[in-house]
Amino acid sequence: MKKYTLAVVSVLTLLFASCMATKETKNSGGLYGTTWELEYISGPRIAFEGLYPNKKPQLTFDQKETRVYGNNGCNGYSAPYTLKGNSLTFGEAGPTTMMFCEGGGEQEFLKQIKNVTSYTVDKDGKLNLIHKDVPVMRFKKVTKQ
Known part of the structure; x- marks a missing residue:
């Protein structure tokens, strides 16, 4: 169960980080x-x-x-x-x-x-x-x- 929880937390962390990177890129407008x-x-x-x-x-x-x-x-x-x-x-x-x-x-x-x-x-x-x-x-x- 601990491995499953760790995997879910890792995936959510990666998703959150990628969303923040996309937001920063959009804010700079290229x-x-x-x-x-x-x-x-x-x-x-x-x-x-x-x-x-x-x-x-x-x-x-x-x-x-x-x-x-x-x-x-x-x-x-x-x-x-x-x-x-x-x-x-x-x-x-x-x-x-x-x-x-x-x-x-x-x-x-x-x-x-x-x-x-x-x-x-x-x-x-x-x-x-x-x-x-x-x-x-x-x-x-x-x-x-």
Whole structure:
């Protein structure tokens, strides 16, 4: 009888643990384990390719460090973030390189990311960064980690 009870408790423990892991994955909405590349930004009246003629901004979320890393279309980018459900905010960007780049997209990226209040990952797997109820930036997955 003790072996049977031990087996049942073991199975229930495994089921409970797997359910918790699934819940945590859903809460992150697929942010982790990939690099995101910007494909749309609202606001500027310059064509997207004109803003980012050489390199498109990219973000990678580090769950353990609660920081986001990447580039802002010109220089390296790193900032803390706060994630609660679908609420997402970014802190001040850390030190970056000081390269001069064409297009002016760097300033637009930094301006828009400071205003982000939430996010969604849509049915096509695109990451939408939202200010209030308006999507201001959209990213596509470019690599899996």
